[in-house]
Amino acid sequence: xxxxxxxxxxxxxxxxxxxxxxxxxxxxxxxxxxxxxxxxxxxxxxxxxxxxxxxxxxxxxxxxxxxxxxxxxxxxx
Numbered sequence: 202x203x204x205x206x207x208x209x210x211x212x213x214x215x216x217x218x219x220x221x222x223x224x225x226x227x228x229x230x231x232x233x234x235x236x237x238x239x240x241x242x243x244x245x246x247x248x249x250x251x252x253x254x255x256x257x258x259x260x261x262x263x264x265x266x267x268x269x270x271x272x273x274x275x276x277x278x
Contacts, residue, residue, distance in 0.1 A: 202276065205272075205276060206273070206276050206277065209269055209272060209273050209276070210273070212269055213266060213269050213270065213273070216262055216265055216266040216269060217266060219258070219262050220259060220262040220263055220266060223255050223258045223259040223262060224259050226255055227252060227255050227256065227259070228252060
């Protein structure tokens, strides 16, 4: 149990780096205008190829990061 408590912070560091990289590498067609509500909603957009892989990677990594954070809370209590 002590081994798991000592390795979880390192796993969280690795997961956070992967999560940040997968989010930053995703590309959107909206550009800066989409951040301020200027995006065009008439075009339906589907993810394909590497963008789809990065999208799913970011979801899975976020779930694993949240689970590891809960595990740290439970194991240290």
